[in-house]
Amino acid sequence: MRAAVLTGPGAVEVAGDWPEPECGPDDVVVAVRAVGVCGSDLAVVDGKRAVPSLPWALGHEAIGDIIRVGGNVPAGRLGERVAVEPNFPCLHCAACTSGRTAVCPDRRILGINEPGALRERVTVPARFAWTAPVGLADEDLVCVEPLAVALAALTRAGLAAGERCLVVGAGAQGLLVCLAAQALGARPFVVDPHEGRLATAAELGAAAMPAGPDVSMDFPVVFETSGVPVALETAVERCAPDGRIVLIGQSAVPARLSTFTVVQRRITLRGCLIYDHPADFAAAVARAAELRPGRILRGRFPLERAGDAFAQARKLPGKTWITLEEPSR
Ligand SMILES: [Zn+2]
Numbered sequence: 322m323r324a325a326v327l328t329g330p331g332a333v334e335v336a337g338d339w340p341e342p343e344c345g346p347d348d349v350v351v352a353v354r355a356v357g358v359c360g361s362d363l364a365v366v367d368g369k370r371a372v373p374s375l376p377w378a379l380g381h382e383a384i385g386d387i388i389r390v391g392g393n394v395p396a397g398r399l400g401e402r403v404a405v406e407p408n409f410p411c412l413h414c415a416a417c418t419s420g421r422t423a424v425c426p427d428r429r430i431l432g433i434n435e436p437g438a439l440r441e442r443v444t445v446p447a448r449f450a451w452t453a454p455v456g457l458a459d460e461d462l463v464c465v466e467p468l469a470v471a472l473a474a475l476t477r478a479g480l481a482a483g484e485r486c487l488v489v490g491a492g493a494q495g496l497l498v499c500l501a502a503q504a505l506g507a508r509p510f511v512v513d514p515h516e517g518r519l520a521t522a523a524e525l526g527a528a529a530m531p532a533g534p535d536v537s538m539d540f541p542v543v544f545e546t547s548g549v550p551v552a553l554e555t556a557v558e559r560c561a562p563d564g565r566i567v568l569i570g571q572s573a574v575p576a577r578l579s580t581f582t583v584v585q586r587r588i589t590l591r592g593c594l595i596y597d598h599p600a601d602f603a604a605a606v607a608r609a610a611e612l613r614p615g616r617i618l619r620g621r622f623p624l625e626r627a628g629d630a631f632a633q634a635r636k637l638p639g640k641t642w643i644t645l646e647e648p649s650r
């Protein structure tokens with residue numbers, strides 16, 4: 322079968338002879354319809370995140386149809402359209418049994434430490450294949466996974482209706498935080514050096530961050546979504562007294578931080594890693610029809626042009642996605 326694979330740093334190829342997946346008793350095989358491109362995929366392509374072997378199958382934000390079920394999975398699931406939850410925590414360790422599956426030390430991640438989903442067929446444990454709500458467009462379904470990240474971040478930040486928040490970075494994750502904040506009745510503002518991304522955020526109802534030294538314009542909640550170390554300085558600078566900064570973007574490069582500012586303003590800094598299974602993902606699936614996260618999609622590429630998709634994903638505003646089939650309902 323065909324698969325988009327990394328063959329070396331920056332080199333993405335479409336293999337034609339990728340091996341077919343096995344199907345264990347608790348698994349389903351999904352015929353992939355589409356895969357969203359995400360910042361963590363780009364880090365893998367760039368060689369910033371090491372993968373276990375080369376060539377390496379890329380991608381994790383997958384949707385598709387169940388074409389095979391393992392012996393322990395109800396046969397009635399055959400033919401279901403699903404969104405894949407691409408993080409598989411062990412479900413047995415102390416973190417997992419206390420509901421904090423995101424920090425499971427044995428978490429398997431499609432496209433990161435497990436072969437990715439950007440191929441015609443992929444095996445997924447059945448409990449991580451979420452039934453698509455009837456009538457939900459593929460565009461919205463393919464954005465459910467990053468939507469789960471955004472919704473979990475809003476919850477961890479304790480963002481409330483009517484509250485102002487600053488979203489640093491208007492990449493795909495920043496856009497989803499904006500639209501989720503908007504839907505909550507909060508007032509999202511956004512800052513990003515890229516004009517196209519700012520315009521996309523404005524279409525989703527986010528205002529541009531007001532410049533200037535007026536402290537009354539500072540923000541009780543700040544989401545750092547860019548992962549650019551210097552962006553943390555903006556986040557801290559614009560965080561109001563007793564404010565919360567939630568970090569979603571990540572970088573191994575140390576960021577500069579004024580502890581004076583953090584202490585004087587009593588700022589809370591909180592890292593937010595993906596979502597916890599199953600509640601956070603279930604919430605994203607349930608709310609996709611209302612929030613329509615597919616509104617952030619822009620560039621669309623067929624599997625054959627996966628290399629272009631990864632190259633363009635950095636430049637294009639909105640989210641880039643790769644389709645293996647024509648999107649449908
Ligand atoms: Zn992702």
Ligand SMILES: [Zn+2]
Binds near residue numbers: 414416425426
């Ligand atoms: Zn675990």
